[in-house]
């Protein structure tokens with residue numbers, strides 16, 4: 001199993017959660033961590049490189065801090081620009097070219113500010129994190145990829161360094177067993 005972590009944090013120097021998780025992912029056998037904001041400081045994605053990377057892995061993980069119930073913009077840009085017609089999909093359904101990611105797996109690993117209790121029907125946000133990720137699940141389905149339940153680290157601000165280290169170990173295990 002080859003896993004590609006597409007890391008998207010617009011301000012890594014201030015990150016606690018994603019910084020620790022990315023370091024753990026980096027130290028995991030079979031995992032490639034690709035930091036999109038660092039790779040593309042000018043915001044211009046190299047589409048061919050991104051497609052080659054995606055093709056070379058079996059599990060693609062979007063790792064990010066939840067920002068306004070969504071991904072940071074570069075992950076939306078990645079979907080908009082990398083998942084091209086004729087490579088990632090063929091809406092005519094005639095087969096042939098397209099569906100380069102078919103049979104691979106897509107998942108999200110994300111951190112939040114709010115605690116898990118606020119991502120319930122009775123909580124402040126009224127919806128689960130899974131609900132907020134529905135557009136990405138839709139993309140996975142459209143590309144005939146498997147979709148995994150997200151790995152979520154809630155309320156990062158409330159976690160001690162020991163808590164974070166424990167979470168990073170659990171993230172490593174998830175990356176290797178998913």
Ligand SMILES: Cc1cc2nc3c(=O)[nH]c(=O)nc-3n(C[C@H](O)[C@H](O)[C@H](O)COP(=O)(O)O)c2cc1C
Nearest residue numbers: 015016017018065066067068069111112113114156
């Ligand atoms: C612009 C912005 C928007 C945010 N929106 C949300 C949100 O919608 N839901 C939430 O639970 N936390 C939200 N947060 C908090 C971040 O998710 C949280 O600070 C982050 O996951 C912590 O991870 P880090 O240490 O890697 O930055 C937001 C933070 C920022 C800066």
